[in-house]
Amino acid sequence: MYRPNRLVIGISGASGAAIAIELLKQMxxxxxxxxxxxxxxxxxxxxxxxxxxxxxxxxxxxTECHPLEDVGASIASGTFPCAGMVVAPCSMKTVSGIAxxxxxxxxxxxxxxxxxxxxxxxxxxxxxxxxxxxxxxLLLLANLGAIVLPPVLTYYNRPASIxxxxxxxxxxxxxAFGLEATGFSRWGERLQELPEAVHVA
Numbered sequence: 001m002y003r004p005n006r007l008v009i010g011i012s013g014a015s016g017a018a019i020a021i022e023l024l025k026q027m028x029x030x031x032x033x034x035x036x037x038x039x040x041x042x043x044x045x046x047x048x049x050x051x052x053x054x055x056x057x058x059x060x061x062x063t064e065c066h067p068l069e070d071v072g073a074s075i076a077s078g079t080f081p082c083a084g085m086v087v088a089p090c091s092m093k094t095v096s097g098i099a100x101x102x103x104x105x106x107x108x109x110x111x112x113x114x115x116x117x118x119x120x121x122x123x124x125x126x127x128x129x130x131x132x133x134x135x136x137x138l139l140l141l142a143n144l145g146a147i148v149l150p151p152v153l154t155y156y157n158r159p160a161s162i163x164x165x166x167x168x169x170x171x172x173x174x175x176a177f178g179l180e181a182t183g184f185s186r187w188g189e190r191l192q193e194l195p196e197a198v199h200v201a
C-alpha cells in the first residue's frame with residue numbers, strides 16, 4: 001500500500017514565524033510528502049505581528065492542519081507513521097513542556113510521540129540570551145535525541161536579505177531529514193561564486 005512521507009510541523013509563539021512559513025513553502029511542491037501542521041495560541045499572534053500572512057493563509061500551506069486542543073488527532077499517536085517533527089520556532093515554554101513531558105496540547109503531545117517513538121525531532125529554539133534553565137532543558141532534550149537547531153546567523157553565504165537568512169535556516173532543517181532546500185548554500189559553494197572569496201585564517 002502506498003504511504004506518503006509525512007512531516008509534522010509545530011509553530012510555537014517565539015519570534016521567527018517566517019521560518020515555519022518558508023519551511024511549509026519549501027515542502028509544498030515535494031511529491032510524495034505531506035505536512036501536518038499544529039499552531040500554538042502564541043504563534044497565531046506572532047504570525048499576525050511578524051508576517052504579512054494571516055493564520056488561515058499559513059494553514060493553507062499545509063496538507064492538513066490540526067487544532068491545538070485536539071489531543072486525539074492523528075499526530076498524537078505513535079501509530080501515525082511520519083519522518084519526524086519540526087518545531088519552528090520553538091519557544092522556551094515549549095522546550096520546557098517537551099523536556100518534561102507536559103503534553104497538555106497537541107503540539108507538545110506530537111513532540112512527546114516523536115521522542116518516545118525514536119523519531120527525528122528538530123527544535124528551532126529561539127531565545128537570547130539563554131538562561132541556565134533554558135540550557136538545562138535543551139541539554140536534556142539533546143540527550144534524548146532531539147536536534148537543537150537555533151536559527152543562528154551565518155555570514156559565509158553572504159546573505160543579502162532577511163529572506164536569505166530564513167532560507168538558510170530552513171535549509172539546515174530540511175538537511176536533517178535528507179532533503180535539499182531551494183536557496184540553501186553549503187560551506188564552500190557560495191564562496192566559489194563570489195568574486196572575492198573569503199579565506200579562513
